[in-house]
Ligand SMILES: [Zn+2]
């Protein structure tokens with residue numbers, strides 16, 4: 001099969017992914033073999049390809065927002081021919097203290113799709129049968145792909161931030177994940193305040209019904225109950241923290257941050273404000289979010305790239321050159 005293969009992490013401007021013919025994945029016990037219909041592009045893929053996340057295996061096929069048809073390895077729950085989604089959390093051990101506590105997102109021995117096992121920038125992919133999600137018919141391939149990480153982890157971020165219906169919520173950064181989270185927040189009757197660099201991202205936020213939109217140096221006009229940050233930047237985290245009311249929460253939706261700058265505890269964190277990270281996802285997050293997405297007919301804004309343009313797709317994510325999400329179609 002054809003796959004976009006990473007042999008050594010390098011800056012994306014050097015086009016590190018190479019379209020290569022590799023052996024088809026072989027069916028394995030407990031796994032389903034998928035013919036990939038679409039694979040979303042996530043900022044985490046960029047961190048893998050550029051080496052901010054250290055390589056687990058080489059070569060590697062990135063991609064962890066896979067929509068595919070089951071062509072082998074069906075189970076009682078997942079039938080042959082059914083269309084399923086695969087996300088970042090490709091598997092857990094089920095036995096560690098975190099799995100036992102129902103916190104499988106924190107598993108000590110997780111499998112990550114497109115990082116510790118091959119992902120979906122390819123024509124075929126293998127996935128653990130108990131970690132794939134049947135996709136509602138209401139969500140077509142291109143719309144479903146960005147939901148599988150950007151959407152699910154954005155949804156988890158809102159949960160981690162403790163968002164209650166009707167609250168004032170800030171979204172700091174407005175890429176693939178935030179443009180899906182705003183739809184969830186509107187379904188929950190929240191007021192959404194968006195702070196982001198890039199005029200086209202601000203225009204998109206306004207068109208999606210944000211109550212207030214500003215650039216990265218502007219502060220929302222009112223104290224926020226919750227905020228979620230999406231940029232891999234500690235400065236953005238501090239900007240979000242400085243926008244909170246007492247008792248408010250910032251959830252950091254980023255697997256990697258450049259750094260956290262020194263900040264004034266007395267002014268910014270005192271008053272029971274909280275700073276929390278968001279790590280991975282649980283299968284319950286995925287099921288709950290996909291059901292809600294189908295119910296509210298969530299339609300991401302997508303830009304399609306063919307498999308041989310995987311580098312260009314990642315470059316576009318890095319440069320904030322597209323609005324919404326990039327999706328690779330093999
Ligand atoms: Zn575990």
Ligand SMILES: [Zn+2]
Pocket residue numbers: 042043044045064088149150
């Ligand atoms: Zn992701």
